[in-house]
Amino acid sequence: MPKLILVRHGQSTWNEKNLFTGWVDVRLSAIGEKEANRAGELIKEAGIQVDQLYTSKLSRAIQTANIALSAADQLYVPVKRSWRLNERHYGALQGKDKAQTLEQYGAEKFQIWRRSFDVPPPPIEDDSEFTQVGDVRYNNIDPNVIPKSESLALVIDRMLPYWQDEIAKDLLEGKTVMVAAHGNSLRALVKHLDKISDDDIAGLNIPTGIPLVYELDSKLQPVKPAEYLDPEAAAAGAAAVAAQGQKK
Numbered sequence: 001m002p003k004l005i006l007v008r009h010g011q012s013t014w015n016e017k018n019l020f021t022g023w024v025d026v027r028l029s030a031i032g033e034k035e036a037n038r039a040g041e042l043i044k045e046a047g048i049q050v051d052q053l054y055t056s057k058l059s060r061a062i063q064t065a066n067i068a069l070s071a072a073d074q075l076y077v078p079v080k081r082s083w084r085l086n087e088r089h090y091g092a093l094q095g096k097d098k099a100q101t102l103e104q105y106g107a108e109k110f111q112i113w114r115r116s117f118d119v120p121p122p123p124i125e126d127d128s129e130f131t132q133v134g135d136v137r138y139n140n141i142d143p144n145v146i147p148k149s150e151s152l153a154l155v156i157d158r159m160l161p162y163w164q165d166e167i168a169k170d171l172l173e174g175k176t177v178m179v180a181a182h183g184n185s186l187r188a189l190v191k192h193l194d195k196i197s198d199d200d201i202a203g204l205n206i207p208t209g210i211p212l213v214y215e216l217d218s219k220l221q222p223v224k225p226a227e228y229l230d231p232e233a234a235a236a237g238a239a240a241v242a243a244q245g246q247k248k
């Protein structure tokens with residue numbers, strides 16, 4: 001039976017500072033490294049053998065996968081990386097403090113930018129210090145395709161072709177696949193797998209560094225609800241993500 005393990009990267013240095021991150025390539029914090037290690041231990045304890053790893057092109061997801069697979073004694077697992085698994089591009093909000101943004105623009109706008117289904121934040125300027133223009137890791141993609149801001153709907157549009165063309169194929173061959181990615185690119189994938197409505201997805205937050213395991217049938221439908229390998233920590237982590245605007 002195909003198995004899919006989703007892992008949101010461990011806490012990053014910008015998660016720690018409570019900044020909107022998106023495509024800015026920040027690294028894991030010390031806590032994030034510990035979370036990644038724990039993710040690997042949980043994978044090992046669950047007896048999961050990963051056949052194929054997928055990551056985004058962003059260092060925090062790559063670091064998380066490496067640390068986790070090291071802890072699980074599975075560093076040999078083959079890997080494919082794609083920008084299509086990157087975090088949602090946060091546009092002009094990239095680099096901004098979440099609590100300050102909430103204060104400046106109010107709760108309604110903040111929630112719309114952060115969790116509405118199809119309203120992207122204002123676009124990033126090409127001369128912003130947080131732009132991705134000129135970033136060599138995206139040299140092989142059409143510059144017109146690189147987003148300047150994304151809603152969750154736009155993330156789904158760019159993520160799903162990769163799911164269908166690459167990840168789903170591996171799963172259909174019966175492989176156990178691990179995807180190390182980001183809060184919003186994983187929300188996009190969970191929305192697709194669990195058929196969550198455009199309204200209800202606003203209430204879903206994914207905690208950092210806790211593997212979420214799906215068992216799928218031959219049509220890649222979940223045979224039962226996906227399970228976090230540490231449900232208690234996952235519930236606390238998801239609540240903390242939801243409350244990030246309030247963090248001082």
Ligand SMILES: O=C(O)[C@@H](CO)OP(=O)(O)O
Nearest residue numbers: 019020021022087114183
């Ligand atoms: O800043 C970001 O890129 C994301 C994930 O950390 O934040 P949010 O949970 O607010 O969508």
